Amino acid sequence: MDPDGLADVERVPHGGSDDRDLVDFSANTNPVRPAGVADVYEAALADATRYADGFDDFRAAAAEYVGRESDDVAHGTDRDDHGAHHGTDDAGCTADDVIPTAGGLAALRLAFGVTVSPGDRVLVPEPSFGEYAREIRLQGGDPVGVAHGELLDRDPADYAAAVVCNPNNPTGELRERDALDAFRTRCRAVGTPLVVDEAFLDFTDAPSLAGEPGAIVVRSLTKMFGLPGIRAGFAVAVGDLGDRLRTARPTWALSTPAAAVGTHCLRQTDFVERTRERVAGERTRMREALSERYAVAPSDAPFLLVDVGDERADPDAAVETVLARARDGGVAVRDARTFERLDSHVRVAVRRPHENDLLLDALLDR
Known part of the structure; x- marks a missing residue:
């Protein structure tokens, strides 16, 4: 900051x-809200007397939830020891790629914190979620507003990052996957991380970009599960972006009850x-x-x-x-x-x- x-x-x-x-x-x-949330929350209080970290169950549930749990053999990709992808751009999300956060906004702050330096320009859609511009400015960056329907046609070169909200808030439309993939590919070619806010994607049957190289996907449990006060969410990234997020994340990113409730909700298909x-x-x-x-x-x-x-x-x-x-x-x-x-x-x-x-x-x- x-x-x-x-x-x-x-x-x-x-x-x-x-x-x-x-x-x-x-x-x-x-x-x-899903059945059983109150019982899960109450049961988790017994474990809240000690520090929690790792959140293995939450990360596994999140990876499964985004529907991209990778099958590297089927996809024809290999990962190195740092989670980087080799071979094809086709990718998938594993639990190791999930970074738990205290809600989607915390994931956005983490994403901009590892990509934006003072003076950097960042492409943001307009109209869209106002916190993008605020969080970029908190990092000393300059949010460059672009009409949301035109952003995917822009040249991402010379920007520290680009932001896409999918579906966009407040307009509501889902991005075409081919256009989104093409923009991500262009971003990756010029070294511009693509931050994809998928806060409302689980209201659609569209696939997530979680696990795709060059993208930081941000998810929240607030919208689908009606629990804004729980503050549970996550980011997903692979390769160097994933390493940077894991290094920068707060040590205790979730409360024990939030992790338990989040794990429960993410499994309510x-x-x-x-x-x-x-x-x-x-x-x-x-x-x-x-x-x-x-x-x-x-x-x-x-x-x-x-x-x-x-x-x-x-x-x-x-x-x-x-x-x-x-x-x-x-x-x-x-x-x-x-x-x-x-x-x-x-x-x-x-x-x-x-x-x-x-x-x-x-x-x-x-």
Whole structure:
């Protein structure tokens, strides 16, 4: 971290409502949690009287979860003693490639901490998660904003790193795998690490980039498993990038209860599949209904970006009207004007059917 840059770095606004009288659509966390979480947490307290490190079960569960547990013979790749890949670019994730962190944001800080030096430029998508720019500035770097739909076409040379959010937050679209692979290959050719935030990828059936050379993949348990306060996540990288992350990571990266709960959640495959099905169905229903009145972007994520402005209205007034209408209807939605390049948008999470009905009633005056 660059001490000289701290005075110029501000906090980033996020979703999440403290008003318990409102149904919160401003944060994209699953309102449902896997069965057994409380029991696992309580059982782990007995082991919390001693220091925990290694987290072998958590790392194994994480590697399996990203669906890329490597079969080097099948993939035709070999690894050296440091986990570097030789032969083909085809790769996979093993437990040794997983670096546990206290949530996805801690993984992002670690990723930028080992790639960005003061004065470095970093490619970041806009609009997207505001913490990318903040964390880069904390390292003394210069975040260079690029329209999110154009980032994969940029030349990554002369940048210390490039960032991709997949699916992108707040727009919701999933990147095409061929385009993402081509960009990673170009990044690797010029020595530019690719930081891939996959916080919402587990709501899709798309494969992770975890284990791919030249990439640092960041994952979180916050969104799918609805446990933002647990603070469990991980990064995945191989070769020199993996070595640097392992060297720089905090010695006690997770609490014992967080590691236990994380391991339990990462193994709940039926829960994940049920959540995907519910979100996909409800997202389609919500988009069709909201599109009767607003412009709603297509999404592969558990949220929708809604443009509530029109040619005749002041954008700020239009957003304020919708925010007030939502509150009056008992729901909270995310003011998306805090994202770069957005001025007339709100973002709404996809929750359970009866809750989504409340949102539709409020925003559509039903």
